[in-house]
Amino acid sequence: MTFLTSVSGRVLLALIVGLATGAVLQGMNLGSTGGLISIAEAVGGIWLGALQMTVIPLVLSLLVVGVAAVSDAASAGRLTSRAIMWFAGLLVVVIAASLMLYPLVNSVWPVDPASAASLYVGAAGTEAPPPPQAIDFGSWLQSLAPTNxxxxxxxxxxxxxxxFALFFAFAVTRLPEHQRALLVGVFDAIADAMIVIVNWVLFVAPIGVFALALTLGLRSGFGSTGAIVHYVLLISSGCILVALFAYPLASVFGKVPLARFARAIAPAQVVAFSTQSSLGTLPVMVERAVDHLDVPERVAGLVLPLAVALFRMxxxxxxxxxxxxxxxxSGVxxxxxxxxxxxxxAFAVSISSVGLPGQSSFFISIAPICLAMGAPVELLPLLLAVEVIPDIFRTVGNVSxxxxxxxILNRSEQVVASDRG
Structure with missing residues (x-):
């Protein structure tokens, strides 16, 4: 499949064509474009609404199924349990770092204000976002337990x-096996049905993205291009930092010299870069771990498939x-x-949506975080169109x-074995 015949290629092409068409029409001053904007906005709004309607049922279903999968894996043995603890601990570390660093990066390296305004106004159709609501900490804590x-x-x-979904999911894991299997099967089927709907919506994504990009171009011309480029560089840089973080992790906790680790994982990173698939890189990862990092096959054969299934740093x-x-x-x-x-x-979504295809997981993974932080979701479809570039570095970071x-887990196994000896 060539790039332009893939979903990512067609969506990116739709963004470029829609933005360019809108900008050219705006520059030609052909009179009022209000009617065209209304039509394009309506088409794009229908497509965005079709994506949004799957978010809540998918989040609930995927959490139940994901917690059940983690529970099953954790009961499989000591090495598996330690792997899951490392996965969870590293996710907490990178989430805490992200919450501290991204606001700092945005203040030190801000998006050009004119380009940012063009992107927001062109995508959301309003001059300014709604003012944030002030909520005291006590009320926020009380709201965490929904009465309904x-x-x-x-x-x-x-x-x-x-x-609520996490409590429900953990409660399901404590039920008798036949009840547990029944409920997990139901939620798994609901998640699969929602993914089918998402795939239907993504099939017509070029139409929806073209309409939204046309609206953006008609309103702001090419003024938003700088903000989109800034976005690609920002997200790609974050993923590259995760990949670089893997080197001191292996050196400090895995006791593998930096140069040796770099040489060992380079071929796997090349495959990850070219395929954008952790699963597709798995055979190379196992081979490099066993033959070049001296990881026993039983450790590599358990940890790496488990990491691909449950862990995306x-x-x-x-x-x-x-x-x-x-x-x-958007000024929020x-x-x-x-x-x-x-x-x-972000933590809950990361452990529950790892099995989703890339295009599907982008909206389903990020929209809930937008809702939690008060960010408008109207910009997500336009950012989805250029996700193909950051997705390359997402995969490289995950593989690393x-x-x-x-x-690290191989080192811990060696320590345990020496203590027993």
Whole structure:
């Protein structure tokens, strides 16, 4: 499949053509474009609404299925349990770092104000975002336990809904096996059905993205191009930092010299760069771990498939970066409580949506974080169109982190074996 016949290629082409068409029509001063804007806005709005309607049921279903999968894996043995603890611990570390660093990066390296305004106004159709609501910390804590989960879902109160879903999911794991299997099967089927809908919506994504980009071009011309380039560089840089973080992890905790680790993982990174698939890189990862990092086959054969199935270290970093970028260009300043909520949702989403295809996971993973942090979701479809570039570095970062964690767990196995000896 060539790039232009893939979903990513067609969506990116639709963004470029739509933005260029709108900008040219605006520059030609052909009279009022209000009618064309209304039509394009309506088409794009229908497509965005079709994506949004799957978010709540997918989040609930994927959390139940994801927690069940983690519970099953954790009961499989000591090495598996330690792997899951490392996965969870590293996700917490990178989420905390993201919450601290992205606001700092946005203040030191801001988007050009004119380009940011063009992107927001062109995509959202309003001159300014709604003013943020001031919520005291006590009220925020009290809101975390929803008195009515259905109402929370209807009001897009995503963090209370996620907390309810996590409690429900862990409760399901304590049920008798036949009841547990029945409920997990039902939610798995619901998630699969929602993904089918998402894939239908993504099939016509070029039409929806073209309409939204046309609206953007008609309103702001090429003024938003700088903001889009800034976004690609920001998210790609965050994923590259995750990949670089893997080297000291392997050196300090896995006791593998930096140069040796770099040489060992380079071929896997090349495959990850070219395929944009952690699963497709798995055979190379296993081979490099066993033959070049001296990881026993039993360790590599357990840890690496588990990492591909449950662990994507770039996911919360990139997803939070997207939301902070949207907040930055739209003038939204999330409170401490909203940022904590975003971090919690980013963690929950990262363990529940790892099995989704890339195009599907972008919106489903980021929209809940937007809702938690008060960021407008209207910009997401346009950012989805250029996600093909950051997605390359997402995969490279994930593969690098997977191999680093494998060296760490191999080292811990050696220590345990020597203590027993």
């Amino acid at each position: 989960p259905v109402t929370a879902a209807a009001e897009n109160a995503i963090l209370p809904l996620v907390i 770039t996911s919360p970093v990139a997803n939070l970066g997207v939301v902070f970028f949207i907040c930055h260009v 300043e999330p409170s401490i409580g909203q940022m904590i909520a975003g971090g919690i949702v 982190a997977d191999l680093a964690v494998t060296t």
